[in-house]
Amino acid sequence: MRELKLKKCLECNSLVNVMNNGEKLICCGKEMVDVKANSTDAAFEKHVPTYEINNNKLEVSVNHVMESDHYIEWIAFVTDNREEFAYLEPGIDAKAEFKYNKGILYAYCNKHGLWMQEVE
Ligand SMILES: [Fe+2]
Structure with missing residues (x-):
């Protein structure tokens, strides 16, 4: 199963979604x-996304606070041929919907x- 491949810079905290290769990225x-x-x-249990399947939809939620200094920035769903990101912000629910797969x-x-x- 395909997985997200993320890289982070420990100096400036930049986060990169690697689409291919990316064995050695310098920042x-x-x-x-x-x-x-x-x-x-x-x-x-406060960070792992949980889901329900309803009418062919994946209803995802994370049982996490959504405060300005501590929140879930995004929820993503990765399948063998697709990557979808739902970007969130403080004050809204840590929820997202995707087509079930x-x-x-x-x-x-x-x-x-x-x-x-x-x-x-
Ligand atoms: Fe957290």
Whole structure:
């Protein structure tokens, strides 16, 4: 199954979605590092996207606060031939809808990074 491949600059916090290759990307004079999902020391159940399937739609939510200094920046759904991002902002619900398919859901917390959940 295809996965998101994100790289981050530890100097300026730039985040890059790598479309192909990207083995060695340099930012601020240093090599960017791979962003691994579900690897931050934070509450799993507050970050991992959960979903329900209704009428062929994937209804996704993240049980996370949406405050100005701590929120889910986006929810993404990646299938073998598609990547969709729903960009969020503080004050709205951490929710998104996608057309149902098998794939991988991601949520990105501005403080706690990348989280994922497979959709069967
Ligand atoms: Fe968080």
